[in-house]
Amino acid sequence: MRKTFKYRLFTTRLQSEALDGQLSEACRLYNAALQERREAYRSNKKSLNYYDQANQLKEIRAAGDLALANFSCCQDILRRVDKTYKAFFLRMKRHQKAGFPRFKSRHRFDSVTFPSYGDGVKLTGNILRVQGVGEVEVKLHRPVAGKIKTVTVKRECAKWYACFSVECEAQPLPILNNAIGIDVGLDSFATLSNGETIPNPRWYRKAQAKLRRAQRRVARRKKGSRRRKAITLLQKIHARIFRLRNEYQHRQSFRLVRDFGMIVVEDLNVKGLAAGMLSKSVQDAGWSSFIAKISYKAENAGRQLIAVNPAGTSQTCICGATVRKSLSDREHVCVECGLIAPRDVVSAQVILQRARISPSSDNVAAVSACVA
Template sequence: MRITYQYRLRPTKQQTATFVHWLELCRRQYNYRLAERFNWYEQNRCDIDRCSLEVCHLPQLKDKPSRWSQQKDLGNTKALFPEYKDMLLHTLQDVIARVEKTFDRWLKGDRNSKRSGRPRFKGKGRYRSFTFPDPIKPEHIQGKFIKLPKIGKVKMILHRTLPDSFKIKTATITHKADGWYISLSLEDVTVPSFKTDLRPTPDNTVGIDMGLKSFLVTSDNQEVPIPQYYRKAEKRLKRLQRQLSRKKKGSNRRTKAVKRVAKTHLKVGNQRKDFHYKTALWLLNQSQVIAHENLNIKGLVKSKLAKSITDAGWGQFLQILNTKAVSAGYLVVAVNPNGTSQDCSDCGATVSKTLADRWHSCQCGASYDRDHNAARNIKHRAVGHPVLQSSVNVRRVAGSR
């Protein structure tokens, strides 16, 4: 089992200068290694797909830069640029590993064959973290301090103790708008991954319908209001961004104005994440199986409701909910979202509604709030309720007419 704990650091001015210098060196190394791969890619591209029998017009293929060949070249980097000698070799190797990962995801895709966009070079201040792949031992954490290689003891706010059986695998230093943080990746091979044998039943399942009027409504008609943290911070952000636009580029005042805007965005993100964690824990205390719609959030963000959907953070919430459910041995089920708002949760008949219609009334006598009715349908689909069969039959009859 692998988990990550994040702690805040309180480095001295000298340690802060070292962190900033290392980030800049990592940024340069990242851009250089990425440029090497782009050069290989451009040199091996050719519009000619065939040659004559006498002359071959195809150029000789160049050797593809790999992770291992670029790591081997780090010795030349340290010889040409002495400032790299003060850095850990493994930290630079991690930079090359990041380059390979982002480049391969562009050309080949991830394990689900989903390709990312073309990698971009990191501008100044855009490279914000570096990693110590070498394991840090528990004895390196002494009270309020953590001992980092080639840096020394750095003050750390240890707001929660490390588990005794877990070993520290990696440590990542991250620079955020409000300071420096360290993320410790912990692993315990003796703790197996949770594999639940739960099956959705009417007694242990709750359906949730996520929306913009309310963040979510459960099949038990419990409502969680939507906080809209970004909407509430918009007025302050407008003022700060207006002040930023008046500052001269390259000045100290502009740097301070950028930091004020970044801190406001960071606060909004932290508030939203805290709300998502608390809501996920509340749901898992309600039931062992959580059913939700399998929404195409990336597609919905392209609509006119993009700002509200992004402010709600459905994708982050579902990711947190799945992570917490796996840790607790519970189950999260995604169901087909088609017709959950239109179908009656009692008889399965289709009752057409527009987005403005917020109440569901059916000829069978069912009368629910639109979101409550959708949450009930989501629960029925997760447990395989007989209403689904009647819904299919009603649609077939309606189609035959």
């Protein structure tokens, strides 16, 4: 299984400049590849694929038009463009709000990936050799456990990091025969089928207010260094929220995987959920990244994660009857079987029930799609 290890890089000023240079070249390539696809589509309704673009790389580099040092990095950028295009067409197909792939500003383009370790990047002791940059010191606060596959060099709030994606052995936990269903909460982060709720953490609201203030400050300021400063501050707040949320999700997903043999969630890829009323709260809570965390931890521990069809989970009773509820109805009251319970708990129970009824082979595919 794959794991990621992230480390701070101690760069000299020259190295930071070299890294900045590599990123802006990568950004230029990204935008050029996007431009080419747009034009090909506009002028003769032809869509380019990854290979159409990758085949031109050698020539471009030979002509000295691209100063991104490592060839595989260039290929990786083109693969990113390909991925955003595929995601765009998938959204169109699902009749979701599509949003055409956008050009990136060099300030927002903040990482390059070396797709095969040893090609352009190598770690010896605490020194990382990066092609086009040199030997950079890494703060190895814990050892890289496993076989390094890819390395991503990243800029975050004007600091540099290296992310190592590592292949390592799974460590199964003792087998458990219990199961739990999880529902995306409206008021809380999530609700479990055993009646428990995972609350939204307290820092969340506070951080949101701070974020809005910082956003207003950026909007007020005109172009220039004062605006740049405000933007850096805004990025810092974003990074902090990301860090806190990530840590919270790691703690919660760890607990679920430790305590339950089978974990059942709604399949977010089913059309309608993301586009519907829930979309805002789903995005806010970072639901898909939470499921991704459960997924790899479950794989590591030998637990089962199942994604079920989300259609109507909030409008059904565990007895099978339809119980219509609007968003403001917090209580589930079934006239058929007499069940009275909080709505989210019933939804979580319906989700759990679906995993037990429908064949699991279909669901395995759904989970892998869910994580991708």
